[in-house]
Amino acid sequence: MAKMTRPLIAGNWKMNGLAGSLSELDAIIAGSSSAPFADLLVCPPATLVAAFAARAKGTGVMIGAQDCHMAPCGPHTGDISAEMLRDAGVSFVIVGHSERRADHHESDEIVRQKALAAHRAGLTAIVCVGETKADRDAGNTLDVVGRQISGSVPDGASAANLVVAYEPVWAIGTGVTPTVRDVEQVHELINLKLSMKLSIGSQPVRILYGGSVKSNNCKDLLDILHVDGALVGGASLNAADFLAIAAAVPK
Ligand code: 13P
Numbered sequence: 001m002a003k004m005t006r007p008l009i010a011g012n013w014k015m016n017g018l019a020g021s022l023s024e025l026d027a028i029i030a031g032s033s034s035a036p037f038a039d040l041l042v043c044p045p046a047t048l049v050a051a052f053a054a055r056a057k058g059t060g061v062m063i064g065a066q067d068c069h070m071a072p073c074g075p076h077t078g079d080i081s082a083e084m085l086r087d088a089g090v091s092f093v094i095v096g097h098s099e100r101r102a103d104h105h106e107s108d109e110i111v112r113q114k115a116l117a118a119h120r121a122g123l124t125a126i127v128c129v130g131e132t133k134a135d136r137d138a139g140n141t142l143d144v145v146g147r148q149i150s151g152s153v154p155d156g157a158s159a160a161n162l163v164v165a166y167e168p169v170w171a172i173g174t175g176v177t178p179t180v181r182d183v184e185q186v187h188e189l190i191n192l193k194l195s196m197k198l199s200i201g202s203q204p205v206r207i208l209y210g211g212s213v214k215s216n217n218c219k220d221l222l223d224i225l226h227v228d229g230a231l232v233g234g235a236s237l238n239a240a241d242f243l244a245i246a247a248a249v250p251k
Pocket of ligand 1: 097173174175210212213234235
């Protein structure tokens with residue numbers, strides 16, 4: 001089904017990639033014309049952000065980061081601000097990925113502050129939400145995701161500076177995906193929640209699905225109403241796999 005917005009296929013490399021991985025980015029750039037119906041974004045680890053941004057400049061591939069601190073600068077050893085990321089050449093930053101929510105105890109309020117920091121620096125925030133297996137088994141998926149959207153998405157955001165990614169925690173890195181109906185239900189809820197939160201008449205914000213997206217299952221997922229692209233983990237590390245997913249975006 002044709003989409004109302006141009007789909008975004010984003011690769012989250014997580015804690016993977018060394019200087020030699022620039023060749024994988026080169027392959028993505030070289031093959032990007034095979035995916036004419038999608039925007040392409042690669043989010044390498046912080047160590048590679050500047051080199052990737054320099055290499056991708058002027059191509060059809062955008063570069064993003066995986067996290068930012070909420071302050072613009074200051075005594076936060078090891079952290080990186082949204083302004084620094086902007087300076088390094090990125091245009092997107094992922095905030096509130098479930099791995100950060102779990103590993104670094106990031107609350108909805110922290111995620112919201114990070115999204116605001118991204119906006120302050122002129123970056124698009126990709127705000128991640130998603131239920132755990134226990135939430136899903138208890139029948140709480142819609143409540144949990146609804147609460148995460150309310151708490152993590154800043155008021156007044158727009159399609160120009162916000163993307164939301166629905167990533168069920170139990171689907172990440174497991175090879176298991178929710179049913180089409182389950183994804184449809186959650187994306188419908190997110191779309192509704194966003195339309196109440198964002199300014200009236202604004203363009204629809206892109207809502208990505210993430211969690212075990214592969215070239216062999218992406219078509220069904222990308223066809224779902226209100227699925228405006230994918231946030232891809234493991235399969236984004238290989239240019240051919242990533243491009244195959246991007247090429248499956250419906251016209
Ligand atoms: P996988 O595609 O490896 O399941 O990871 C999804 C994810 O967490 C992307 O942010």
